[in-house]
Amino acid sequence: MSKLTTGSFSIEELENVQIRIGSIVGVIENKIEEQREIGPTPKPGIVDLRDWDYKLLDRYEPVYTPMCDQCCYCTFGKCDLSGNKEGACGIDMKAHQAREFLLRVITGAAAHAGHGRHLLHYLIKKYGHDHPIDVGPSNLKMPVTQTVTGYRPETLGDLEQVLDYVEEQLTQLLATIHMGQEGAAIDFESKALHGGMIDHVGMEVSDVAQISCLGMPKSDAKAPLAEIGMGCIDSTKPVLLCIGHNVAAVTYIIDYMEEHDFSDKIELCGLCCTAIDMTRYQMDSGGKPSAKIVGSLAKELKMIRSGIPDAIVVDEQCVRADVLREAQKLSIPVITTNDKIMYGLPNRSKDSVDDILKDLVSGKEAGALVLDFNIVGELAPRLAWEMAPIRKKKGITALPDDEEFKELTSKCIQCLACELVCPTNLPISKAMKATSEGDLVPFERLHDKCIGCGRCEQACPKGIPILNVIEKASQKVIREEKGMMRSGRGQISDPEIREEGVNLVLGTTPGVVAMVGCSNYPDGTKDLYTVANEMLKRNYIVVMSGCSAMDLGMYKNDEGKTLYEQYPAKFLKGNLINVGSCVANAHITATAIKVAAIFAKRNVTANFEEIADYVLNRVGAVGVAWGAYSQKASSIGTGCNRLGIPVIVGPHGSKYRRALIGKPYNKDKWTVHDARNGEVMPIAPAPEFLLTTAETIEELMPMLAKSCIRPSDNNMGRMIKLTHYIELSQKYLGVMPDDWHIFVRGETDLPLSKREELLNILETGHGWEIDWKRKKILSGPSMKLDVSAQPTNIQRLCKEA
Amino acid sequence: MVDTIKNTRIYTTWGTKTAKPIQPKTAANIITKAKRPLLVVGSAVLDEEILDRAVSIAKIGVPVAATGHSIKGFVDKGVYARYINVHSLGGYLGDHSWPGLDGKGQYDTIIVLAHKKYYINQVLSGLKNFTNLITISIDKNYLQNATMSFGNLSHESHLEALDELIENLITGKQWRI
Numbered sequence: 001m002s003k004l005t006t007g008s009f010s011i012e013e014l015e016n017v018q019i020r021i022g023s024i025v026g027v028i029e030n031k032i033e034e035q036r037e038i039g040p041t042p043k044p045g046i047v048d049l050r051d052w053d054y055k056l057l058d059r060y061e062p063v064y065t066p067m068c069d070q071c072c073y074c075t076f077g078k079c080d081l082s083g084n085k086e087g088a089c090g091i092d093m094k095a096h097q098a099r100e101f102l103l104r105v106i107t108g109a110a111a112h113a114g115h116g117r118h119l120l121h122y123l124i125k126k127y128g129h130d131h132p133i134d135v136g137p138s139n140l141k142m143p144v145t146q147t148v149t150g151y152r153p154e155t156l157g158d159l160e161q162v163l164d165y166v167e168e169q170l171t172q173l174l175a176t177i178h179m180g181q182e183g184a185a186i187d188f189e190s191k192a193l194h195g196g197m198i199d200h201v202g203m204e205v206s207d208v209a210q211i212s213c214l215g216m217p218k219s220d221a222k223a224p225l226a227e228i229g230m231g232c233i234d235s236t237k238p239v240l241l242c243i244g245h246n247v248a249a250v251t252y253i254i255d256y257m258e259e260h261d262f263s264d265k266i267e268l269c270g271l272c273c274t275a276i277d278m279t280r281y282q283m284d285s286g287g288k289p290s291a292k293i294v295g296s297l298a299k300e301l302k303m304i305r306s307g308i309p310d311a312i313v314v315d316e317q318c319v320r321a322d323v324l325r326e327a328q329k330l331s332i333p334v335i336t337t338n339d340k341i342m343y344g345l346p347n348r349s350k351d352s353v354d355d356i357l358k359d360l361v362s363g364k365e366a367g368a369l370v371l372d373f374n375i376v377g378e379l380a381p382r383l384a385w386e387m388a389p390i391r392k393k394k395g396i397t398a399l400p401d402d403e404e405f406k407e408l409t410s411k412c413i414q415c416l417a418c419e420l421v422c423p424t425n426l427p428i429s430k431a432m433k434a435t436s437e438g439d440l441v442p443f444e445r446l447h448d449k450c451i452g453c454g455r456c457e458q459a460c461p462k463g464i465p466i467l468n469v470i471e472k473a474s475q476k477v478i479r480e481e482k483g484m485m486r487s488g489r490g491q492i493s494d495p496e497i498r499e500e501g502v503n504l505v506l507g508t509t510p511g512v513v514a515m516v517g518c519s520n521y522p523d524g525t526k527d528l529y530t531v532a533n534e535m536l537k538r539n540y541i542v543v544m545s546g547c548s549a550m551d552l553g554m555y556k557n558d559e560g561k562t563l564y565e566q567y568p569a570k571f572l573k574g575n576l577i578n579v580g581s582c583v584a585n586a587h588i589t590a591t592a593i594k595v596a597a598i599f600a601k602r603n604v605t606a607n608f609e610e611i612a613d614y615v616l617n618r619v620g621a622v623g624v625a626w627g628a629y630s631q632k633a634s635s636i637g638t639g640c641n642r643l644g645i646p647v648i649v650g651p652h653g654s655k656y657r658r659a660l661i662g663k664p665y666n667k668d669k670w671t672v673h674d675a676r677n678g679e680v681m682p683i684a685p686a687p688e689f690l691l692t693t694a695e696t697i698e699e700l701m702p703m704l705a706k707s708c709i710r711p712s713d714n715n716m717g718r719m720i721k722l723t724h725y726i727e728l729s730q731k732y733l734g735v736m737p738d739d740w741h742i743f744v745r746g747e748t749d750l751p752l753s754k755r756e757e758l759l760n761i762l763e764t765g766h767g768w769e770i771d772w773k774r775k776k777i778l779s780g781p782s783m784k785l786d787v788s789a790q791p792t793n794i795q796r797l798c799k800e801a
Numbered sequence: 802m803v804d805t806i807k808n809t810r811i812y813t814t815w816g817t818k819t820a821k822p823i824q825p826k827t828a829a830n831i832i833t834k835a836k837r838p839l840l841v842v843g844s845a846v847l848d849e850e851i852l853d854r855a856v857s858i859a860k861i862g863v864p865v866a867a868t869g870h871s872i873k874g875f876v877d878k879g880v881y882a883r884y885i886n887v888h889s890l891g892g893y894l895g896d897h898s899w900p901g902l903d904g905k906g907q908y909d910t911i912i913v914l915a916h917k918k919y920y921i922n923q924v925l926s927g928l929k930n931f932t933n934l935i936t937i938s939i940d941k942n943y944l945q946n947a948t949m950s951f952g953n954l955s956h957e958s959h960l961e962a963l964d965e966l967i968e969n970l971i972t973g974k975q976w977r978i
Contacts, residue, residue: 063888063891063892063927064927064930065888065891065923065926065927066815066926066927066930067923068815069815069817069818069926069930070816070817080816080817081930082816082817082929083818084930084931093930093931416953420811420812423919424917425917425918425942651917651920654888654920654924655919655923659888659892661888663893663899665893665898665899666898688889689889692888692889693886693888693920694869695843695844695868695870695916695917696870698844698869698873699868699869733870733872733873733884734872735884737884738884
């Protein structure tokens with residue numbers, strides 16, 4: 001009997017009859033078996049990659065920095081765990097912190113996977129189970145999914161089973177949070193790494209599904225540029241603002257606006273990742289995005305308070321919990337389109353557009369929950385259209401007029417309560433004083449550094465609406481906030497990897513710096529520009545995503561060009577890439593996997609451990625989440641970590657409660673096997689950590705260069721990487737790094753321009769023996785330079801093992 | 802004399818153990834009694850007035866862990882200062898096998914100055930829960946996760962408090978680098 005497969009079938013004798021088989025029990029296993037090279041861990045459960053995690057955690061030890069010394073998970077407590085005490089259930093502080101970290105990771109992973117499931121339901125309903133997956137010119141279409149699960153999805157329907165796996169793993173991981181049970185911190189850590197890996201599968205499903213169906217750019221280096229910034233919003237038109245991460249509902253709005261000739265008449269703009277995906281929609285064959293981007297979460301409250309939006313549509317994830325309350329004060333109706341955010345609004349999903357419109361325009365209702373996207377598509381633009389004249393006539397804004405502004409700033413009693421509660425302890429009081437004396441500059445400076453949380457207002461004993469004061473004082477700079485962002489291009493294609501993979505592994509391209517994550521920056525958005533600009537000039541490949549991708553587009557050079565306009569967007573040295581929104585982060589780990597698959601011809605199918613080992617030892621990539629705040633940023637970073645990619649977060653990232661940091665002074669931890677014969681080889685301590693923080697970008701930049709050093713670097717590659725490490729340290733820290741010499745395996749690793757000077761330091765400062773006639777190192781390095789060596793942490797991969 | 806304990810406001814609390822507010826003289830006495838003190842400075846030390854005082858403390862013989870990009874301020878100052886990432890340092894300080902910045906072994910008393918409040922409080926949280934180190938904040942913000950801390954101070958009072966601390970340190974013991 002022939003095997004049944006999924007898909008649509010016609011029966012010849014019966015006209016007009018079509019049978020569709022959507023799902024067969026065990027089909028995923030059958031498909032995996034049909035493939036030739038199956039790795040050892042298809043669809044791994046919690047325990048299956050535990051040995052790999054233990055290897056990582058042996059070298060990169062957890063450093064715990066608790067946010068709270070207590071546990072309040074169950075009614076035994078609260079338990080005081082300070083000083084690593086045990087609570088009533090027996091858990092100690094370390095294990096509890098590891099559990100807390102795990103909870104952050106799986107919360108983030110669930111947000112992405114939930115987003116993916118929601119999108120998939122909708123896309124399958126609209127495009128069908130058999131709609132093909134299309135990510136551009138690649139055979140390896142879903143590298144993360146294939147490496148983790150062993151499965152190679154071809155259609156939208158195939159993705160359902162991948163998400164089934166993701167959801168099962170997340171449920172099992174969530175179950176381990178329950179009181180008692182796990183008592184070993186290291187196993188909570190292994191579970192966190194599992195959750196991070198699972199997150200990247202969920203993200204990949206989400207982005208690949210929308211790329212395949214919504215006409216988004218497919219590995220397109222020429223993805224269009226989109227306008228960004230509060231200053232680019234044309235407030236003379238009715239303004240419709242969309243906030244969130246899930247673009248599904250907004251696509252109906254864009255379609256309706258085009259079909260009904262609203263596109264030029266209504267200003268459609270977005271905040272957070274929905275905004276990025278609005279500019280990707282239907283852009284795979286070129287064109288100019290009709291939607292504009294306001295910015296990241298930091299701009300949400302600021303944009304609403306400006307009074308500019310005439311209607312707001314929210315979907316899910318990074319959306320402030322007080323959007324409805326804030327909007328209501330300014331007569332801005334809110335439409336919620338996703339069951340994750342309902343704000344207590346009545347469900348109007350089955351009502352007519354005219355009825356809902358009537359209630360919202362009249363102000364009878366402050367907002368409506370509408371889960372039917374056909375209704376949202378028509379309702380939202382019509383609502384903005386009708387609200388605009390009403391709101392403009394009243395001149396509604398939360399910002400004070402000149403008179404009120406003066407009065408408010410003079411009310412400040414310099415008690416410093418606002419600075420105490422400000423997440424970044426900004427000098428608000430000083431700025432308030434300066435403003436009352438007519439100097440707006442300090443507040444203009446604060447405007448960019450302010451993350452727009454509004455906590456200061458809750459603390460002010462005089463009831464000053466501080467955020468409104470900052471925004472009023474900064475009107476001039478806000479008007480100038482106009483930039484460009486390259487719309488998300490999706491995956492790195494197979495041909496691009498073929499071209500560049502060799503340079504990455506040998507180190508002649510100094511590394512990939514992936515700047516991801518949110519907007520909780522320690523010192524404003526410009527830091528991103530400074531870092532990206534420096535690394536691009538040094539020929540690193542800079543990859544952007546999410547809020548970082550947006551904020552980068554806000555700054556221009558002297559010629560008025562953003563970095564997106566200055567640098568090409570291929571996967572080549574010195575190129576600047578935006579992969580897309582938050583869920584597009586999966587394309588960053590996918591790129592590292594593709595290097596192993598395409599350049600090194602490694603079997604990736606269900607072979608996570610071997611691929612992660614390859615990445616850790618050979619792919620010079622580092623992630624930066626400079627403004628990380630969300631649980632999603634912790635899961636994205638942790639997924640990178642399990643795959644062997646180190647990640648640096650900004651100082652606020654210390655609140656994630658744990659880092660994974662190696663000890664360079666502990667020489668035993670810095671060895672690998674040579675896969676040719678199983679011999680143990682000493683290596684330099686790089687990457688030195690898997691997850692850590694930096695205080696400032698000046699500290700960050702040499703850390704980035706050092707984090708791209710790998711055991712597989714050839715002498716040219718090591719020389720290039722060492723040059724950047726030394727130069728960046730000298731430029732930003734004012735000193736040679738203390739540890740540069742430990743990366744030197746021979747004289748050919750030394751930067752050419754400084755070779756003599758460095759040989760001298762090695763001889764006099766470190767006691768190395770130098771043959772000065774031949775300018776050769778005779779003795780000193782703790783490791784040999786052997787470009788043929790095959791570094792691995794997995795003994796079973798060694799020939800003699 | 803400046804009163805450094807009268808204002809110890811906090812926004813939220815970490816838990817049951819909270820830094821004891823201290824006066825400059827008490828801080829100096831404890832640092833003087835330390836066998837292996839370490840001054841851990843953040844990038845805010847690059848404010849010239851603070852830097853002068855940090856250098857003065859270093860000149861008395863307290864080695865400096867220069868975190869963030871603060872090492873810039875210590876070049877050519879004739880004091881012992883080494884760059885180290887503060888998060889890594891937080892981990893190493895809990896490890897008895899760490900040879901220290903100078904290869905002479907672990908420290909017993911950690912003094913923190915010129916940091917981002919929210920950042921150093923996290924590092925101190927790790928030290929508070931997983932080590933027996935004495936940690937003293939001489940920063941201008943009250944750092945509740947230290948063992949002892951100055952309260953919240955204005956810039957001027959902070960400078961005055963540091964001067965008083967230095968004066969008391971000078972009359973106390975000198976450390977050998």
